Amino acid sequence: MSTSKPTQTIGLLLSGGLDSSILAAHLLDSGVSVQPFYVLTGVTWEGCELAAVEGILSVLRSERLRPLITLSLPLADLYEDHWSTTGQHVPSATSTDEAVYLPGRNLLLALKPALWCKMHGIQDLALAALKTNPFADTSPEFFQQLEGVLNSGMEVPIRLVRPFALKDKAEVMRLGARYPLNLTFSCISPVDGLHCGVCNKCAERQAAFRDGSIEDSTIYYDRGATTLLPPR
Numbered sequence: 001m002s003t004s005k006p007t008q009t010i011g012l013l014l015s016g017g018l019d020s021s022i023l024a025a026h027l028l029d030s031g032v033s034v035q036p037f038y039v040l041t042g043v044t045w046e047g048c049e050l051a052a053v054e055g056i057l058s059v060l061r062s063e064r065l066r067p068l069i070t071l072s073l074p075l076a077d078l079y080e081d082h083w084s085t086t087g088q089h090v091p092s093a094t095s096t097d098e099a100v101y102l103p104g105r106n107l108l109l110a111l112k113p114a115l116w117c118k119m120h121g122i123q124d125l126a127l128a129a130l131k132t133n134p135f136a137d138t139s140p141e142f143f144q145q146l147e148g149v150l151n152s153g154m155e156v157p158i159r160l161v162r163p164f165a166l167k168d169k170a171e172v173m174r175l176g177a178r179y180p181l182n183l184t185f186s187c188i189s190p191v192d193g194l195h196c197g198v199c200n201k202c203a204e205r206q207a208a209f210r211d212g213s214i215e216d217s218t219i220y221y222d223r224g225a226t227t228l229l230p231p232r
């Protein structure tokens with residue numbers, strides 16, 4: 001009989017963006033098994049995100065990587081004419097961070113995966129919240145309270161873990177430099193399946209590569225807006 005400790009399985013909310021994709025690779029490298037989740041909410045860029053998630057998982061390929069679970073939580077009835085579901089008036093590169101806030105995002109996205117984990121005996125759900133995420137629903141207090149709600153009256157406890165909670169974007173990018181970051185997807189206004197190059201999230205993506213001193217091989221639809229690193 002083997003006396004080796006069974007491999008811990010950790011759930012992971014995966015969006016296909018830089019942070020959560022780097023976290024997926026980082027968790028696998030740290031030796032745990034990973035159960036990835038993607039939540040279908042009906043945002044206009046969902047198809048591109050899901051394709052990115054599938055592409056990343058196929059490249060990470062590990063026996064400790066479990067098949068992707070997709071969970072549906074349509075938000076069009078709640079968000080009504082919000083830009084995320086209509087594609088109209090999408091925040092541009094010059095918009096404030098507040099402009100890209102999706103109401104209740106972390107609460108909504110964490111809910112079903114957390115319950116799935118509880119129902120399947122997984123005790124940890126990882127989220128790629130960074131130290132520098134600007135919104136109230138990325139604060140330690142928010143996750144502590146959400147964890148309390150999820151565990152009240154339920155037999156199997158769950159922990160919402162944030163392995164990148166003390167890291168800023170540049171640190172996470174440097175950690176991810178050895179992974180295929182070109183497969184990740186960040187845009188909220190894609191054109192023909194490509195990053196648009198002009199939305200708020202494309203600007204954030206370009207800045208992330210720049211701040212991490214990593215070459216950005218993303219193909220942006222609007223080539224004129226692509227930020228190139230200065231020659232070395």
Ligand SMILES: [Zn+2]
Nearest residue numbers: 187196199202
């Ligand atoms: Zn974009």
